[in-house]
Amino acid sequence: MRRLPVYLLLDISGSMSGEPIQAVNNGIQILHSALRREPQAHEIAYLSVITFESSVKQLIPLTELNDFQPPSLKAGGGTSLGGALDLVTKCAEREVIKNSPDSKGDYKPLVYIMTDGEPTDNPDKYLPAFKAYKWGVVVACAAGSGANTAMLQKIAGENVLALDVCDSSSIAAYFKYVSSSIVVSSKRVDAGGEPGSVSELPPPPPEISLIKF
Amino acid sequence: MSKAKSANIVTVTSPTDGSTVRFVYEDPKQGGVKDVYFDPNKQYAVAFFRKKLDFNGKERINRLVGPYRQSIFEREGGDYWKPLFRWPEKVVEYDGRTGIVLPFYEKHFFFGPKTSLAGAEKEGYWFASAKNFNKSVPPEEKGALLGFLQVCLNLSRATKRLHAAGLAHSDLSYKNCLIDPTSGSACIIDIDGLVVPSLFPPDVVGTRDFIAPEVVATMHLRSDDKNRVLPTRSTDLHALAVLIYIYLFHRHPLRGSKFYSVDTDVQETHEMGQDALFVEHPTDASNRVRIEANDQPFLPWIDTAKNPYKIMGPYLKELFDQAFVKGLHQPNLRPTADDWENALVKTLDMIQPCSNPKCVKKWFVFDNTSKPSCPYCGTPFSGILPVLDFYSSRDGKSFRADNHRLMVFPNQYLYQWHVDRNVFPNERITDEQKKAVGYFIFHQDKWLFVNQTLQTLKDLTRDKMIPPKSYVELTEGLQLHLSNAPSGRLARVILVKA
Numbered sequence: 001m002r003r004l005p006v007y008l009l010l011d012i013s014g015s016m017s018g019e020p021i022q023a024v025n026n027g028i029q030i031l032h033s034a035l036r037r038e039p040q041a042h043e044i045a046y047l048s049v050i051t052f053e054s055s056v057k058q059l060i061p062l063t064e065l066n067d068f069q070p071p072s073l074k075a076g077g078g079t080s081l082g083g084a085l086d087l088v089t090k091c092a093e094r095e096v097i098k099n100s101p102d103s104k105g106d107y108k109p110l111v112y113i114m115t116d117g118e119p120t121d122n123p124d125k126y127l128p129a130f131k132a133y134k135w136g137v138v139v140a141c142a143a144g145s146g147a148n149t150a151m152l153q154k155i156a157g158e159n160v161l162a163l164d165v166c167d168s169s170s171i172a173a174y175f176k177y178v179s180s181s182i183v184v185s186s187k188r189v190d191a192g193g194e195p196g197s198v199s200e201l202p203p204p205p206p207e208i209s210l211i212k213f
Numbered sequence: 214m215s216k217a218k219s220a221n222i223v224t225v226t227s228p229t230d231g232s233t234v235r236f237v238y239e240d241p242k243q244g245g246v247k248d249v250y251f252d253p254n255k256q257y258a259v260a261f262f263r264k265k266l267d268f269n270g271k272e273r274i275n276r277l278v279g280p281y282r283q284s285i286f287e288r289e290g291g292d293y294w295k296p297l298f299r300w301p302e303k304v305v306e307y308d309g310r311t312g313i314v315l316p317f318y319e320k321h322f323f324f325g326p327k328t329s330l331a332g333a334e335k336e337g338y339w340f341a342s343a344k345n346f347n348k349s350v351p352p353e354e355k356g357a358l359l360g361f362l363q364v365c366l367n368l369s370r371a372t373k374r375l376h377a378a379g380l381a382h383s384d385l386s387y388k389n390c391l392i393d394p395t396s397g398s399a400c401i402i403d404i405d406g407l408v409v410p411s412l413f414p415p416d417v418v419g420t421r422d423f424i425a426p427e428v429v430a431t432m433h434l435r436s437d438d439k440n441r442v443l444p445t446r447s448t449d450l451h452a453l454a455v456l457i458y459i460y461l462f463h464r465h466p467l468r469g470s471k472f473y474s475v476d477t478d479v480q481e482t483h484e485m486g487q488d489a490l491f492v493e494h495p496t497d498a499s500n501r502v503r504i505e506a507n508d509q510p511f512l513p514w515i516d517t518a519k520n521p522y523k524i525m526g527p528y529l530k531e532l533f534d535q536a537f538v539k540g541l542h543q544p545n546l547r548p549t550a551d552d553w554e555n556a557l558v559k560t561l562d563m564i565q566p567c568s569n570p571k572c573v574k575k576w577f578v579f580d581n582t583s584k585p586s587c588p589y590c591g592t593p594f595s596g597i598l599p600v601l602d603f604y605s606s607r608d609g610k611s612f613r614a615d616n617h618r619l620m621v622f623p624n625q626y627l628y629q630w631h632v633d634r635n636v637f638p639n640e641r642i643t644d645e646q647k648k649a650v651g652y653f654i655f656h657q658d659k660w661l662f663v664n665q666t667l668q669t670l671k672d673l674t675r676d677k678m679i680p681p682k683s684y685v686e687l688t689e690g691l692q693l694h695l696s697n698a699p700s701g702r703l704a705r706v707i708l709v710k711a
Contacts (some may be wrong), residue, residue, distance in 0.1 A: 001344070001508055001515075002477070037330065039338035039345050040388075050516040066348065099480050103505060108477065180243050 004044040004108035004136075004186050005062050005096050008178075009084045010073065013053045014168075015117050015146065017075035023168035024114070027175030029070040036065050040186040046109070048091065052084040053077030054120070062095045078120035084113070085155065086126040089133050090136040108136035110185055112178050113155065116143040116166050123151055130155070136185060141174050222253055227314065229278050229303035234259060234314055238307075240475025247405075251317075259305060260405075261312035271304075273413045274313055274405060278303050279701045288362055293640045298370040299391075299402040313405060321398060322391040324354055337387030337456075338459070340394060343463040343514035357575035358461075359564060363397025365457045366557040371401050372453050373550035376446050381408040383444035385452035386420035387459065408444055415444040421481075422465060425451035426542055429486035434435075447544035454536035457553060460636070461525055463514035466491055466537050493522050493535035524588040526563050526578035528556035558638055562631075567592055576690030579620045584711055598709040599653070599660045599687045604700045606636040612703045619704075621660065621687070627651045632667065632695040634702055653687075659686040660708075669697040 010024060028049070035041040047068050049060040054077035060068070092109050099105025140156035142149045144166030152160045161177070163170040223238040234252070241248035247260040247584045266274070278301050301313035324330035328351035330339075335354070339345050346355065368390060369671040375382055382389075389403040405660065408415045416597055418424055418432060425448035434441040442448075458466045469492035473483035484490075490500040502515050513519045523530045532548045540546035548556075564576045565585070569592040577587045579598070586593040597622040604612035619631060626649035630636045636646055661684045664670050670679040672693040679685045685693065691706040 001511055002504070036349075037333050039336055039342065039349070041340045042349055043338075043344050099472070099475050099477050104470075104478050105475065105480065184245065 001104045002044065002104050003046045004041075004182075005046050005048065005092065005106055006182055007048050007088050007091065007109060007111045008077040009050045009052065009088055009111065009113040011053075011079055011081070011115035011117065011143070012051045012073050012075045012077075013079040013117055013120075014085050015079075019168055020116065020143070020166045021073055021075040022169060023171035024072055024175075025070070027167070027171050027178075030172065031175045031179045031182075032065065032068055032070050034176070035182060038183045038186070039064070041183050044186055045182055048095070050084055050088055050091065052080045052087075052115075054080060056080050056083035056087045057118070058087060058091055061091070079115060079117045080121045081113075081115055081119035081151070082121040082123035082126045085123055089126070089130045091169060092135075094135055096183070108134055110136050110182060111138045112181075113138070113140040113152070114143055114174065115141070115147050115152070117146045118148050118149060123155070125179075127154060137181070139178075139181065143171065143174070222513070223307060225305050225307050227303040227305050229275075232303065234303070234305050235297065247312075256316055257302070257317055258315045258428040259312050260315060260616070261307070261310045263310075264496050265309070267472050269413060271311060273407070273409075274301060274304055274311070276409075276413075277405065277407060278313065281380065285374060290640050291661050294371070296398065296532060297367055298401060298404060299375070299400055299685065300404055317331050318391060318400070319398075321393045321396050322400060323349065328354060330354075335391050335393055337390045337392050337460070340392060341387040341459045341463065343511040346463050346514070347512075348510055354395060355573065356397075358578075359561070359576045360394035360397045361460050362557055362561050363394055364392045364394055364399045365460055365671070366554060366561070367397070367399040368392075368401070368456060369453065369550045369553035369557060371399070372449060373554060374640075375407070376550055381410065381415075381444060381446045381449050382406070382452075383408040383449065384419045384423075385449055385456060386423045388420060390456070392460070410445065414431075419444055419448070419452065421485075422459075422468075423452040424448070424485060425544065426486050426489040427544060429489075430484060430663060432482075432486075447547060450547040451541075451544070453550060453553065454533070454547065457529075458522070458533060458537075461529075462520060462522065464492075464502065464511075464517075466493070466503075466533075467500075468492065470503035471500040475570065487542075489541055491541065493517050493533075494538060495534075519538045520588060524578060524580065526560050527581065528559045528563075529578075538546075554639065555637075559617050562617065565594065565598070565620055566622055569595070583709055585709070592709050596655075596711065597660060598711065600707040600709060601631075601693075601704040602707065603631065603702050603704055605700070609699055615702070621653045623653065623655050625653045627653070627662070627695075631704075632702055633698060635700040661685065662687060662693075669701070670695060673699070673703070 004050045012021060035045055043064055045065055046062040048062045049071055050058050051073060059071055064173055088111060097103055097106045138156045140152035141161045142152055144202060145165045149160060163174060221237055222241045226233045227234050236252050237248040238250055247262055249260045251258050275497055282300055288534055299315055301315055303314045305312045305314060306514050322335050324333050324335060330351060339350050369696050382407050390399055390401050392399045395461060418428055427442040428444060428448055431441045440552060455466060467484060467489050471490060474480050481551050490497060492502050494499050502517050504516060508515060522533050532552060535546060535548045560578060563579045565579050566576055567587040567590060569590045572587060572590040574589040577589060579585055601619040603615040603617045605615050606612045629646040632650060650666045651662055654661050663684045664679050664681050666681055671694040672679055672685050673694050689707045689708045693704045695702050695704055
């Protein structure tokens with residue numbers, strides 16, 4: 001049966017310590033329990049968590065919701081956003097099943113990136129390969145004013161969300177948004193193909209502003 | 214329009230009927246096109262369209278809450294339809310947006326408070342998907358085959374009513390209906406996209422899994438292209454057939470193993486569009502479901518060899534053939550909602566309780582063989598199974614088979630619609646006709662029919678009247694004339710010994 005792979009790319013650099021990282025942990029839990037209450041998402045969504053600080057790690061490979069254990073993340077280190085793009089591309093190439101005569105292919109994966117600061121590596125290096133992969137939706141969230149929104153726009157096009165401040169209520173709102181967005185994608189309301197931009201997903205809650213050009 | 218705001222509770226006046234509408238204006242539940250708020254007492258919901266409605270959109274909902282609502286609910290027999298639809302009651306305007314007031318769901322459409330899904334809505338998809346049905350739906354909410362057949366019957370009736378009113382739903386799917394297999398109830402919930410041919414065109418193409426092949430195949434064309442096929446009553450009939458198949462088997466009738474492209478979008482266009490092929494097509498096996506390594510949570514339901522569609526009995530098998538073999542690419546051949554209602558009523562007369570208390574479906578449809586067994590758990594039927602075949606007459610002398618049989622089980626009832634060919638269990642049935650006229654019991658190794666109210670029941674075999682409050686033993690070949698009215702039926706008894 002086809003799966004809907006969802007990659008959460010989370011910045012756990014030093015600047016996220018304290019309230020923000022706790023809010024992220026809480027957000028993942030809320031996301032997980034919200035998805036379990038939505039029948040389509042419950043059936044097809046598979047979650048993976050990729051964290052980035054000075055190093056990059058796929059903390060949780062694509063996992064069925066029933067088996068997913070929300071992690072307890074700790075913050076510290078730099079912001080290897082480029083490394084995260086590289087890793088998610090490699091993970092998707094390895095984990096996402098392509099449609100073939102022998103197997104039902106997965107739906108195009110969804111990517112949700114959240115970062116609060118300036119990348120400490122060179123994301124441009126990994127951008128072409130990331131862009132070449134056929135993602136369903138890529139959404140980037142600039143948490144607070146320190147994030148490099150210009151870089152996020154290069155990654156996610158118009159799907160860049162901005163949190164004015166990086167506090168627990170805006171992070172919670174972001175995860176609520178991610179959850180509605182995954183639910184809508186799992187239902188794929190209008191069937192005219194896979195969702196491609198934020199305008200087809202539910203509108204962001206008031207705490208989040210959608211950067212428009 | 215008056216507006217008054219206190220805390221987050223908003224009070225507005227509905228232009229539909231001048232009534233007051235209140236709702237808590239925060240933290241909406243977000244659907245595909247609407248934001249839903251609730252009144253403080255949870256008696257009704259107010260759903261606002263996120264996008265501004267154009268003239269047509271407003272006119273459509275005004276007609277929905279006005280003339281269409283009246284024509285279905287505010288005439289004799291209107292109450293019959295109320296539980297089957299969550300029909301918009303009135304229009305409201307607030308904050309520059311248009312909204313509709315909707316009745317709150319009935320209690321049985323929420324998972325019970327002591328279950329793992331406590332408080333969640335019983336959206337059809339929970340039961341449609343094999344994996345959810347196996348692993349997520351709490352055991353006490355799984356219902357039985359009997360309840361699923363009743364759910365399908367209710368959905369057929371609701372669709373029939375819309376179509377009789379000249380309307381098409383345009384987006385029938387497991388997300389637009391709530392179902393409760395424990396009580397057999399179903400309710401169609403997203404009515405606001407209704408299509409009125411030539412007046413209000415469809416604004417959605419439907420939901421993946423339910424879009425008719427001719428719509429999928431022409432989706433790439435512009436909406437004003439004359440070859441583009443848009444949702445109509447005949448595409449509703451495809452969706453209805455898919456919905457019934459999905460609820461009865463927990464799998465999709467067209468999603469098999471046939472490969473078209475590495476690109477999932479292209480694959481979708483083929484498998485749901487011009488190349489759509491029934492997974493159980495009797496002569497073309499190229500789209501059979503292939504069980505893959507990660508399919509364990511979906512078993513046994515997706516295994517068509519284990520649960521072939523013919524286990525639903527001859528009436529439904531014929532309609533599935535008509536819907537997915539003959540009518541899949543020929544919309545005019547699809548079974549109507551009326552056809553489904555008839556077949557489901559007859560099928561409900563063919564079910565037997567499974568004697569295995571742990572059986573997941575608890576009932577099964579008798580397969581017309583002499584050695585019946587439950588297809589779900591394999592438990593064979595043992596004992597004597599009486600079968601009544603019904604015949605009716607146009608001239609009072611010769612009786613012809615009605616192609617309708619009743620499988621008897623202990624404490625089963627006989628109804629007026631078995632007795633009289635002019636009575637059918639639909640919206641026209643009276644309360645008096647809903648009452649049982651007699652029942653069947655197995656007593657001291659004999660099957661008996663106990664007559665409660667049939668005034669002219671006659672045992673033709675023994676040429677003897679069976680007055681109310683007396684019984685007749687069911688024996689092989691027994692002929693019972695159920696009523697001497699011109700439309701009265703004759704029942705012939707067969708005893709299956711297994």
